[in-house]
Amino acid sequence: xxxxxxxxxxxxxxxxxxxxxxxxxxxxxxxxxxxxxxxxxxxxxxxxxxxxxxxxxxxxxxxxxxxxxxxxxxxxxxxxxxxxxxxxxxxxxxxxxxxxxxxxxxxxxxxx
Amino acid sequence: xxxxxxxxxxxxxxxxxxxxxxxxxxxxxxxxxxxxxxxxxxxxxxxxxxxxxxxxxxxxxxxxxxxxxxxxxxxxxxxxxxxxxxxxxxxxxxxxxxxxxxxxxxxxxxxxxxxxxxxxxxxxxxxxxxxxxxxxxxxxxxxxxxxxxxxxxxxxxxxxxxxxxxxxxxxxxxxxxxxxxxxxxxxxxxxxxxxxxxxxxxxxxxxxxxxxxxxxxxxxxxxxxxxxxxxxxxxxxxxxxxxxxxxxxxxxxxxxxxxxxxxxxxxxxxxxxxxxxxxxxxxxxxxxxxxxxxxxxxxxxxxxxxxxxxxxxxxxxxxxxxxxxxxxxxxxxxxxxxxxxxxxxxxxxxxxxxxxxxxxxxxxxxxxxxxxxxxxxxxxxxxxxxxxxxxxxxxxxxxxxxxxxxxxxxxxxxxxxxxxxxxxxxxxxxxxxxxxxxxxxxxxxxxxxxxxxxxxxxxxxxxxxxxxxxxxx
Numbered sequence: 195x196x197x198x199x200x201x202x203x204x205x206x207x208x209x210x211x212x213x214x215x216x217x218x219x220x221x222x223x224x225x226x227x228x229x230x231x232x233x234x235x236x237x238x239x240x241x242x243x244x245x246x247x248x249x250x251x252x253x254x255x256x257x258x259x260x261x262x263x264x265x266x267x268x269x270x271x272x273x274x275x276x277x278x279x280x281x282x283x284x285x286x287x288x289x290x291x292x293x294x295x296x297x298x299x300x301x302x303x304x305x306x
Numbered sequence: 307x308x309x310x311x312x313x314x315x316x317x318x319x320x321x322x323x324x325x326x327x328x329x330x331x332x333x334x335x336x337x338x339x340x341x342x343x344x345x346x347x348x349x350x351x352x353x354x355x356x357x358x359x360x361x362x363x364x365x366x367x368x369x370x371x372x373x374x375x376x377x378x379x380x381x382x383x384x385x386x387x388x389x390x391x392x393x394x395x396x397x398x399x400x401x402x403x404x405x406x407x408x409x410x411x412x413x414x415x416x417x418x419x420x421x422x423x424x425x426x427x428x429x430x431x432x433x434x435x436x437x438x439x440x441x442x443x444x445x446x447x448x449x450x451x452x453x454x455x456x457x458x459x460x461x462x463x464x465x466x467x468x469x470x471x472x473x474x475x476x477x478x479x480x481x482x483x484x485x486x487x488x489x490x491x492x493x494x495x496x497x498x499x500x501x502x503x504x505x506x507x508x509x510x511x512x513x514x515x516x517x518x519x520x521x522x523x524x525x526x527x528x529x530x531x532x533x534x535x536x537x538x539x540x541x542x543x544x545x546x547x548x549x550x551x552x553x554x555x556x557x558x559x560x561x562x563x564x565x566x567x568x569x570x571x572x573x574x575x576x577x578x579x580x581x582x583x584x585x586x587x588x589x590x591x592x593x594x595x596x597x598x599x600x601x602x603x604x605x606x607x608x609x610x611x612x613x614x615x616x617x618x619x620x621x622x623x624x625x626x627x628x629x630x631x632x633x634x635x636x637x638x639x640x641x642x643x644x645x646x647x648x649x650x651x652x653x654x655x656x657x658x659x660x661x662x663x664x665x666x667x668x669x670x671x672x673x674x675x676x677x678x679x680x681x682x683x684x685x686x687x688x689x690x691x692x693x694x695x696x697x698x699x700x701x702x703x704x705x706x707x708x709x710x711x712x713x714x715x716x717x718x719x720x721x722x723x724x725x726x727x728x729x730x731x732x733x734x735x736x737x738x739x740x741x742x743x744x745x746x747x748x749x750x751x752x753x754x755x756x757x758x759x760x761x762x763x764x765x766x767x768x769x770x771x772x773x774x775x776x777x778x779x
Contacts, residue, residue, distance in 0.1 A: 195472050261366045275472075275474075276473070276474040277424060277471045277474065278474050278478075293500075296470075297470065298471075299470055299471045
């Protein structure tokens with residue numbers, strides 16, 4: 195079972211060196227225990243571009259699709275047997291990156 | 307066998323066996339939907355057949371076997387209809403002829419799953435009442451003043467989350483157990499409180515213990531619920547069920563006590579489970595004395611103590627003594643039970659051991675330094691050191707408890723006793739505006755009225771025992 199662990203930020207900015215180190219330790223643990231699928235960190239929301247090509251004519255707009263105080267700053271995709279396992283890992287993840295996280299099950303996942 | 311006897315047997319089986327049947331089926335088929343559906347069908351079959359066929363020698367086994375057969379029928383029907391692989395898997399998963407009842411007691415798993423912290427509190431309450439206590443959707447909807455369809459949707463969504471997000475069907479690991487148990491107790495206590503002092507429509511504040519037998523129990527994070535903000539999702543502020551006019555909903559207190567007894571039988575070593583059961587019993591024991599024939603709330607100090615239920619009191623006191631003898635540092639429910647034990651041990655209100663009560667509140671404040679606990683402590687302090695000291699003690703709570711009716715009610719009583727009638731009246735006004743329970747409103751309105759009459763003057767000259775105790779009725 196795969197879960198998306200979204201990292202939620204509130205203008206805290208980039209991770210500090212101490213946070214980065216803690217995240218590395220957590221990532222190593224995910225790898226070692228077979229929970230690792232993939233992970234990534236995102237640039238700030240103001241670097242986002244929205245494209246709408248539903249009608250075959252791509253309309254490009256600057257900025258995130260919705261302005262919010264809280265935004266997605268990064269994510270992990272983890273493999274866990276059930277929600278209790280996922281929540282335990284997510285709690286560790288939240289501690290390591292020093293931010294709130296949200297855990298959500300995947301309906302489908304394509305990748306390795 | 308008469309129809310009445312059979313009906314009584316079904317009722318008893320429902321009370322004793324419902325959770326066992328649901329939990330055994332949930333374990334066997336890995337689906338709460340199937341378990342609930344099949345258990346309901348099995349009990350319907352009992353209603354239809356027991357009057358004619360007689361009550362089976364082992365009703366629980368009969369119900370479980372019947373439910374299993376219903377579940378298999380249902381799954382076969384569903385999988386034929388929609389080619390649902392998942393359902394087909396349930397069938398192939400293990401031997402269908404395997405006797406479900408041999409799996410053992412699964413009820414604890416069911417309870418922990420229904421009360422999982424990843425579910426919203428109101429969903430946990432609904433699931434526990436439906437799947438563990440066996441209340442019907444209509445009963446739960448009525449108790450929480452919501453439409454049956456709304457309650458049905460709430461339960462369906464919660465079950466869907468359990469399934470899709472894979473909330474596991476198991477008892478928590480030892481290291482998580484205390485936290486998870488306190489989550490279960492929170493659900494049980496909310497059910498009890500809602501039955502004990504029902505909130506009316508449009509009253510978003512004071513849920514979760516704030517109106518309860520001891521307001522101090524509201525967990526810290528729920529303190530915000532006391533505020534005037536209407537932001538909390540509240541089970542049932544809209545519906546027009548007649549329950550809004552029942553100040554007490556005995557069905558809910560009974561369900562809460564039954565569930566807590568069940569949890570206690572499954573976790574006999576847990577002190578907080580025992581504490582919560584004692585707290586409920588000592589509170590329930592006073593039910594008959596709590597509301598006057600005219601529908602008005604009767605505060606503890608004015609209750610007819612002969613109307614208290616002696617058997618419930620004895621059981622509650624016994625549990626409190628057991629916990630004291632255990633010599634383990636008590637948690638909040640045990641302390642609250644002890645406070646109630648002191649109150650209910652006094653033959654007359656003026657014989658209450660207030661010093662003990664203040665000491666217990668001090669202990670509670672160390673665990674939970676919340677303004678509500680401080681408010682309750684101040685009420686006891688008034689008995690020991692007078693209303694002036696108590697008034698000074700609650701002054702710092704004003705900001706935190708501005709939207710909480712019992713803060714204003716307590717203040718009003720203290721001001722009354724100091725003869726500051728004009729301020730008392732303003733405080734009653736505020737309390738009445740905020741109170742959500744009609745019995746409380748009636749009581750507060752009468753108290754305010756007494757400020758205007760000469761009778762109020764003579765009442766003030768009486769010893770002020772107990773009359774302040776609006777929050778421990």
